[in-house]
Amino acid sequence: MVDDDQSVRRGLGRLFKSAGYAAETFASAEDYLAREIFEGPICLVLDVRMPGLNGLGLQETLEKRGACEQIVFITGHGDVSTATQAMKSGAIDFLTKPFDDVELIEAVKLAFERAKEQLHKRGERREARGRIEKLTPREFEVLRFVIMGLLNKQIAAELHTAEKTIKVHRGRVMQKLRVTSVPDLVRVSQRAGVSPAHNPHKTKIN
Amino acid sequence: MKTLATALGLTGLDSRSKTQRTDAQFFEWRVVGIALCVFVGYYLGAKIGFALTLRPHPVSVLWPPNSILLAALLLTPVRVWWVILLAAFPAHLAAQLQSNVPPAMILCWFISNSCEALIGAGCVRFLIDRPVRFDRLGNVGIFIFFAAFLGPFLSSFVDAAFVAINHFGGDSYWRVWRIRFTSNILAALTLVPLIVTWVADGIAWLWKIRQARFLEAALLLIALLSVNTIVFYKLGPSADSALLCLPVPFLIWAAVRFGSRGASAAICTLTFLAIWSAGHGYGPFSTRSAEENALSIQMFLIVMSVPLLLLAAVIEERGKGAMTLREREDRISLAAESANLVFWSINFERKESWMSDKGRAIFNFGPDEPLSRELFLSRVHPEDRDAVDEAIEHARAESQTFEIEYRLLRPDGDIRWLISRGRYVRNDRGGIRELIGVAIDITAQVEADLQLGLQREEMARMSRVSSMGELTASLAHELNQPLTAIASNAAAGRRLLAQGSPDPKMFKELLADVATDARRAGDIIHGIHHFVRKGEGTRCRVNLNEIVREVLRLLHSDLLGRGTAVETELAPNLPSVDADPVQLQQVLLNLLMNSLEAMNDTSAASRRVVISTTCQPNSSVAVSVRDYGSGLPADDADKVFTHFYSTKPNGMGMGLTIVRSIVEAHGGKLRAENVDEGARFFFTLPVTRKSETREVA
Numbered sequence: 001m002v003d004d005d006q007s008v009r010r011g012l013g014r015l016f017k018s019a020g021y022a023a024e025t026f027a028s029a030e031d032y033l034a035r036e037i038f039e040g041p042i043c044l045v046l047d048v049r050m051p052g053l054n055g056l057g058l059q060e061t062l063e064k065r066g067a068c069e070q071i072v073f074i075t076g077h078g079d080v081s082t083a084t085q086a087m088k089s090g091a092i093d094f095l096t097k098p099f100d101d102v103e104l105i106e107a108v109k110l111a112f113e114r115a116k117e118q119l120h121k122r123g124e125r126r127e128a129r130g131r132i133e134k135l136t137p138r139e140f141e142v143l144r145f146v147i148m149g150l151l152n153k154q155i156a157a158e159l160h161t162a163e164k165t166i167k168v169h170r171g172r173v174m175q176k177l178r179v180t181s182v183p184d185l186v187r188v189s190q191r192a193g194v195s196p197a198h199n200p201h202k203t204k205i206n
Numbered sequence: 207m208k209t210l211a212t213a214l215g216l217t218g219l220d221s222r223s224k225t226q227r228t229d230a231q232f233f234e235w236r237v238v239g240i241a242l243c244v245f246v247g248y249y250l251g252a253k254i255g256f257a258l259t260l261r262p263h264p265v266s267v268l269w270p271p272n273s274i275l276l277a278a279l280l281l282t283p284v285r286v287w288w289v290i291l292l293a294a295f296p297a298h299l300a301a302q303l304q305s306n307v308p309p310a311m312i313l314c315w316f317i318s319n320s321c322e323a324l325i326g327a328g329c330v331r332f333l334i335d336r337p338v339r340f341d342r343l344g345n346v347g348i349f350i351f352f353a354a355f356l357g358p359f360l361s362s363f364v365d366a367a368f369v370a371i372n373h374f375g376g377d378s379y380w381r382v383w384r385i386r387f388t389s390n391i392l393a394a395l396t397l398v399p400l401i402v403t404w405v406a407d408g409i410a411w412l413w414k415i416r417q418a419r420f421l422e423a424a425l426l427l428i429a430l431l432s433v434n435t436i437v438f439y440k441l442g443p444s445a446d447s448a449l450l451c452l453p454v455p456f457l458i459w460a461a462v463r464f465g466s467r468g469a470s471a472a473i474c475t476l477t478f479l480a481i482w483s484a485g486h487g488y489g490p491f492s493t494r495s496a497e498e499n500a501l502s503i504q505m506f507l508i509v510m511s512v513p514l515l516l517l518a519a520v521i522e523e524r525g526k527g528a529m530t531l532r533e534r535e536d537r538i539s540l541a542a543e544s545a546n547l548v549f550w551s552i553n554f555e556r557k558e559s560w561m562s563d564k565g566r567a568i569f570n571f572g573p574d575e576p577l578s579r580e581l582f583l584s585r586v587h588p589e590d591r592d593a594v595d596e597a598i599e600h601a602r603a604e605s606q607t608f609e610i611e612y613r614l615l616r617p618d619g620d621i622r623w624l625i626s627r628g629r630y631v632r633n634d635r636g637g638i639r640e641l642i643g644v645a646i647d648i649t650a651q652v653e654a655d656l657q658l659g660l661q662r663e664e665m666a667r668m669s670r671v672s673s674m675g676e677l678t679a680s681l682a683h684e685l686n687q688p689l690t691a692i693a694s695n696a697a698a699g700r701r702l703l704a705q706g707s708p709d710p711k712m713f714k715e716l717l718a719d720v721a722t723d724a725r726r727a728g729d730i731i732h733g734i735h736h737f738v739r740k741g742e743g744t745r746c747r748v749n750l751n752e753i754v755r756e757v758l759r760l761l762h763s764d765l766l767g768r769g770t771a772v773e774t775e776l777a778p779n780l781p782s783v784d785a786d787p788v789q790l791q792q793v794l795l796n797l798l799m800n801s802l803e804a805m806n807d808t809s810a811a812s813r814r815v816v817i818s819t820t821c822q823p824n825s826s827v828a829v830s831v832r833d834y835g836s837g838l839p840a841d842d843a844d845k846v847f848t849h850f851y852s853t854k855p856n857g858m859g860m861g862l863t864i865v866r867s868i869v870e871a872h873g874g875k876l877r878a879e880n881v882d883e884g885a886r887f888f889f890t891l892p893v894t895r896k897s898e899t900r901e902v903a
Contacts, residue, residue: 004766005687007723011694014716018701049683049766074690076683076763097683097690101697 002026002058003047003074008097012045012104019105029053033061041115042068043092043108048075048082056082059089068118070111074099128192131177139176142169144197146182147189237286240278241293247274248294251397252301258481260496266389267481267500271298272319273393276353277401279327280338287327291320307374314368322361322390326353339406340399340466341522346515353398358390385497388504395511396477399470408467423464430456430475438483441490450490450506457510461518465525469518473511480507546647552577553640555633568624568647570616579641587613587621594626602630602638611648623652662867664740669864670792671738673799680764685730688723695720733760737788747782747894748790750819750827757794758817768802769810775818780827783891789868796861797831797887804835804885812883826874826890834884846878865889 001016001023003009009025016023021043026032030052032044044062048055055073062069071091075082078096086094092114093107135143145155152170156163179185251270259266271294278290295316302312329352330338340346366383369375375382415423433453441449453476460468484491484499491499491506539562542549548565552558559577566573569585579598586594590612601608607629614622628643674681695716702708737760758765758772765772798815805813816832838846847866862878869876874891 005691007691007719007726008687008694010719011691011698011723014698014712015694015701018698018705049763051766051771054766054769076686076690077679077767097686098693099690101694101701 001045002029002032002050002055003045004028004050005047008047015101015104016045016108019108021108029055029058029061032058037067041112041119042070043111043115044069044071045104045108046071046073048073048078048086056085056089059086059091063089068115068122070115070118072104072107072111074104124191125193128188131188132192132194134176135173139169139173140194141197142166143173143177143185143189144194146170146173147186147194148196237289240282240286241289244275244278244290244293245297247278248297249301252297256301256305258485260481260485260500267484267503268393268396268477269386269389270393270397271301272322272358272390273397274401275319275323276326276357276394277398277405279323280330280353280398280402281405284331287324294320308372311368311372311374314372315365318361318365318368321364322357325360326357326394329353329356337406338402340403340470340515340519341526343516343519343523346466346519349398350395350512350515354391354394358387358394362387362390385500388501388508392477392504392507395508395515396470396473399466399515400474403467403470411467423468426456426460426463426468426472427475430460430472431479434476434479438479438489438491447490454510457514458517461514462521465522466515466518469514473507473514476510477507546650548645548647549643550577550628550645551640551642552579555639565645568622568645569614585614585616587615589613598628601628605630605632622647622649624648659871662871666789666792666864666868667738667740669796669861670788673792673795673861674734674738676799677761677764680761680767681730681734683763683767684760685727688727688730691723692720692727695723737791745784745786748785748787749780749782750790750829750891751776751780753787753790753794754817754819754829757791757798760791760795761798764802768805768813770802770805770813770815772798773814773816775816777819777821777827780819780821781825781893783827783872784894785872785891789872793865793868793889794829794831796865800861800887801831801833801835801885804833804837806835808835822890825893827893828888828890830886830888832881832884832886836884837880838878838885840880847876 001009001012003012003025004027006027009027013023013025024035026035028050033053044058046055046058053061055075059071062071071086073083073086073091073094074097075094076097078094083094092111093103095104095107132140132143141159142155145158150158152163152166156166159166174180174185177185177188179188248271251274255266255269255271258268275290275294278294279287282290298316298319299312302315307315330349333348333352334345338345338349340349362383365386366379369377369382370379377385412420430453433456437449437452457469457472457476460472464471480489480491480503483489484503491503493499494502541547542562543564546564548562548568550559550561550565557576561569561571561577563573565571566575569582571577571581571585575581579595583591583595594610594612597608597610600606607627609625609627611623611625614624616622624645625648626643626645628641630638631640631642633639699713699716702713733756754774754776758774761772794817798817801815805815812834814834816830818830818832820828820830822828846862866876869889869891872891874889876887876889878885878887880886
């Protein structure tokens with residue numbers, strides 16, 4: 001939780017503790033950024049008005065850092081434009097002080113769910129990427145044509161090589177990515193964010 | 207007398223002397239009028255002269271034409287003298303041609319007569335630069351010597367020479383000289399004052415005087431005529447010559463009561479009757495030869511008129527002096543009354559004291575009660591008494607002037623504000639002779655100031671309410687902080703209780719925090735209330751650093767919202783000032799808000815306000831608010847302090863005006879100036895003097 005007001009920090013800290021969360025408090029956005037990055041799910045309860053970097057600024061910075069903190073904004077005086085901006089940038093909720101504790105805890109709970117989800121997704125992607133990184137450039141090229149839906153013959157034509165060679169590459173790709181079917185191959189590629197190859201000769205696909 | 211003036215046709219001139227006319231105006235009808243008057247006067251004068259001749263003596267006892275000419279010259283500016291001489295010439299011819307005098311002699315006489323008038327009038331004009339009157343001893347002296355004596359004296363040489371050259375008559379040179387001299391002296395002494403005084407302002411004076419005085423004048427004239435008639439007609443030649451002095455009391459009466467006008471008229475009456483009676487063979491001057499009689503009359507009249515003219519001048523001079531003094535006194539007392547001034551003095555040597563009536567009324571002193579410092583102090587308000595006594599004692603010891611402002615407590619409980627100024631006057635030996643002074647009742651002024659202060663206070667309050675209005679959002683934010691903390695703590699407590707595992711130590715802390723935050727919320731509300739409520743304007747010792755901190759607390763949230771950094775450079779050990787803390791908060795708040803507004807277009811990174819307090823060498827403290835905003839209007843930085851000047855679309859333009867009025871009401875000064883990349887507002891307030899105990903209501 002980041003809030004420049006000590007009373008608020010103490011009060012909210014207690015509330016989170018009573019709700020079973022391990023709460024950590026920071027007096028400013030800069031203090032939070034100075035902390036070493038925590039790998040687990042994080043819900044950031046953030047005050048909008050703060051000296052130095054304000055709430056929205058911190059949100060922006062974190063986004064750039066590529067962290068997966070889920071943010072619940074709290075503000076002493078909420079105006080529509082600030083709230084809209086916060087929500088657009090992916091905030092979980094925007095609460096006006098003083099708020100109902102249940103409302104806050106609900107928002108925090110939701111934030112943790114989202115955070116876990118995201119962490120999970122991120123874990124999968126990382127794992128898929130790890131497998132793909134083992135491919136040689138040629139194999140990667142073949143993969144992109146495979147997930148595009150091209151047959152071995154077509155791939156060979158695209159790469160100006162023998163169909164037999166493509167077959168060998170393909171087998172190695174399947175092996176390295178530890179999949180047995182093409183649909184599985186497509187799923188892993190999607191998780192890793194690999195896009196299908198660009199096809200310059202559309203007519204040949206069918 | 208009046209008839210004489212009108213008969214001479216000189217009434218047209220009576221207003222001439224009152225206003226200075228320009229040349230252009232003189233060369234209009236007025237000049238023609240003057241010329242006509244001179245012509246008629248000169249001609250009639252000659253006729254009278256002939257009539258007053260003691261036969262068979264060929265020369266007139268009194269020769270008026272020369273005097274009429276002299277009077278005319280004295281009454282007119284030098285520029286028109288030639289007109290007067292030109293007008294007199296035909297009259298001279300007309301009168302003289304009726305006698306058997308050769309034309310050459312007539313011409314010569316005109317020359318000598320003109321010479322006489324010109325010598326007299328020239329000298330008098332040269333020595334007296336104002337219109338010639340007979341109301342000053344000096345003027346009369348100059349007139350008698352130069353016009354009445356020197357003119358005839360010198361011109362008679364010329365005249366006698368002319369007579370000798372023309373072989374006219376059989377008299378010797380010196381005889382002619384003597385006869386003409388005495389005759390012309392008498393004429394100048396009797397006729398010129400009469401004409402000058404009456405033509406100048408005598409006629410107007412006659413219309414102005416009261417009836418009683420008019421009757422007195424008439425009575426005097428009758429008495430004078432009767433006495434003169436008795437003296438010059440009824441007394442036989444053998445009568446006691448001392449009886450000639452019988453008219454003297456009446457002449458003095460005329461001079462004392464009617465000044466130079468009365469004296470000259472009385473002398474003329476005497477002269478006319480004396481000569482007329484002698485001419486007809488009556489009275490004391492008819493016993494000897496015509497020439498001897500003429501000489502006796504002339505001597506008698508000259509001797510009578512000279513002192514009388516001088517006496518009249520002294521009397522008038524004194525009257526005028528007394529009148530001037532009275533006028534000045536009236537003016538001073540009028541000024542004193544209208545300015546609520548009280549004059550007083552205490553003479554220690556003569557054991558006398560004096561105070562103006564109004565002062566005695568104000569101080570509640572009896573009409574003859576002797577004044578003293580103790581008596582005075584007993585009337586002073588007990589709270590001011592020591593300070594007043596100290597100031598007077600200081601003035602006595604240091605021989606300085608004291609000036610004190612204090613209150614009087616009147617028996618009915620009424621309080622009056624006064625300023626007294628006074629000093630001790632020392633005698634030659636260095637001892638104290640006298641204590642003199644003035645006091646001014648400034649109660650009305652003080653009350654007006656008070657009223658003005660109330661109005662200003664009300665204005666300031668409206669401005670504070672309006673400032674609070676602008677800050678509502680920020681204040682709500684500020685108030686929400688402790689409320690959020692309280693709510694969170696309460697919720698946490700509830701949850702902990704529900705979980706059934708309350709840690710007593712933590713609960714204690716929690717409740718303590720709730721209490722602290724509740725108090726904090728209360729303080730904020732109290733601060734707002736304090737800021738907008740109707741102030742009593744009470745002043746106390748205030749530390750400006752404290753005011754800066756309070757205002758920053760009030761603006762805390764607003765500053766965060768604007769993303770503006772406020773830096774403070776507060777001087778340590780800042781002396782306190784005597785001020786109304788709420789109004790000073792307002793001053794600072796308005797200046798800060800003004801600075802923040804000015805930085806609306808400044809990039810977020812460079813938005814900065816620097817507030818500093820400093821101790822000034824002239825025992826005052828200064829507060830400066832410097833921003834990095836759009837700056838002040840370049841043409842006139844002071845414009846921002848004028849009413850209704852605003853750059854804000856919905857601004858009233860009163861904020862800075864009120865700020866200035868508050869600062870000035872505290873005896874301070876507020877200035878604004880452009881500095882690098884922004885503006886600076888700077889105000890000073892006088893430091894509380896150590897001994898100062900006065901509370902300003």
